[in-house]
Amino acid sequence: MSKSPAPEEGPLSLAAHMVRALLERHGIAKHRHAAFVGEFFNLSRAAAHQRVNRSAAWTLEELSSLAQNFGETLSGIVAAHATSTSKRATLRMGGANVDCMIWLADGTPDSKVDTFVAVDNGGTYLVVPITTMSSPTAPANVQRIARMEVTLQRQPEATMRIAVLDDEDDVAHALCDQLRTAGLKAVPFSRSADLIQAMASSPYDGYVLDWLLAEGNATPLLATLRAQARPPAVVLLSGKLRSGSADPVDVASAATTYRVQVIEKPTHLPLLLSALENDGLHRVRETRR
Numbered sequence: 001m002s003k004s005p006a007p008e009e010g011p012l013s014l015a016a017h018m019v020r021a022l023l024e025r026h027g028i029a030k031h032r033h034a035a036f037v038g039e040f041f042n043l044s045r046a047a048a049h050q051r052v053n054r055s056a057a058w059t060l061e062e063l064s065s066l067a068q069n070f071g072e073t074l075s076g077i078v079a080a081h082a083t084s085t086s087k088r089a090t091l092r093m094g095g096a097n098v099d100c101m102i103w104l105a106d107g108t109p110d111s112k113v114d115t116f117v118a119v120d121n122g123g124t125y126l127v128v129p130i131t132t133m134s135s136p137t138a139p140a141n142v143q144r145i146a147r148m149e150v151t152l153q154r155q156p157e158a159t160m161r162i163a164v165l166d167d168e169d170d171v172a173h174a175l176c177d178q179l180r181t182a183g184l185k186a187v188p189f190s191r192s193a194d195l196i197q198a199m200a201s202s203p204y205d206g207y208v209l210d211w212l213l214a215e216g217n218a219t220p221l222l223a224t225l226r227a228q229a230r231p232p233a234v235v236l237l238s239g240k241l242r243s244g245s246a247d248p249v250d251v252a253s254a255a256t257t258y259r260v261q262v263i264e265k266p267t268h269l270p271l272l273l274s275a276l277e278n279d280g281l282h283r284v285r286e287t288r289r
Contacts, residue, residue, distance in 0.1 A: 239265030
C-alpha cells in the first residue's frame with residue numbers, strides 16, 4: 001500500500017513565531033526547539049514538530065506557561081515579538097499610499113496563497129498586490145507577508161501622474177498599462193519633444209525614461225528634470241546593456257550625475273514602483289499641493 005502524501009506545511013503561525021523568538025532569546029538552538037517544546041508539554045515528537053514548525057494552534061495558557069518558565073509574561077513575549085519583527089511599510093493601492101506595519105514570512109511569494117507582497121528597497125518596504133507581478137518568478141527583494149496592520153491616518157491622495165518615454169511605442173504603452181494597475185495615471189510618449197512640450201504646461205509627478213532614444217540618449221532630459229525647483233521622481237530604463245548597444249559606462253555616469261536608479265528591461269512592476277517611491281514620488285505630490 002502506497003503512503004499518502006504528507007500534508008503541506010502552512011505558513012508559520014504568529015504564536016509559533018513568538019515561541020521561536022522566546023527560545024532563541026534564552027539560548028536554545030533552533031534545532032532544539034521542537035525537542036524542548038515536546039519535553040516541556042509532554043508531547044510526541046510529531047506533535048512538537050507541528051507546534052514549532054507548522055501552523056498548529058497554541059492556547060494562551062500554553063504560551064503563558066512557557067513564558068513563565070523563562071521568567072517572562074505572555075504580554076511580554078507578545079510585545080517583544082511585535083517590536084522586534086514588525087516593519088514599517090507603505091501600502092500602495094488604487095493611487096493611495098497608506099501607512100502600515102508588516103511582519104515578513106519565509107518562503108517564495110505564491111499567487112495562490114499570497115494577496116500582497118513586500119518590496120524591500122534597502123530597508124524601506126513598499127507593499128503591493130501580488131497580481132502586479134509581471135513574472136511568476138519573484139525578484140530576490142520581493143518577500144512574503146505573514147501579517148499586515150493598516151493605519152488609516154491619511155486620506156487617499158489624488159492620482160499621481162507618470163510620464164513614460166520609450167521610442168518603441170508599444171513598449172511605452174505596455175509600461176503604462178502596468179502602472180495603471182497600481183492606480184497611477186500613466187501617459188506614454190515616444191518622442192522627447194512631445195514630452196518636453198507636455199511637461200512645460202503640466203509637470204508630471206514621476207518620469208520613466210528609456211536610456212536610448214531615437215534622437216540620442218536621455219541625458220538632456222535628465223538634466224532638465226533635475227534642474228527643476230522641485231525635482232520629480234525619475235527612473236531610467238535600459239534594455240540594451242547586455243547586447244552592447246548601450247555603453248554601461250555612459251549609463252553609469254548619467255545615473256551618478258543625475259542620481260537616478262537604472263532598471264533593466266523587461267522590468268517587474270514592483271521594482272519600478274519601488275524605484276519611483278525611493279526617488280521621492282510620494283514627497284513630490286506633497287510638495288506640489
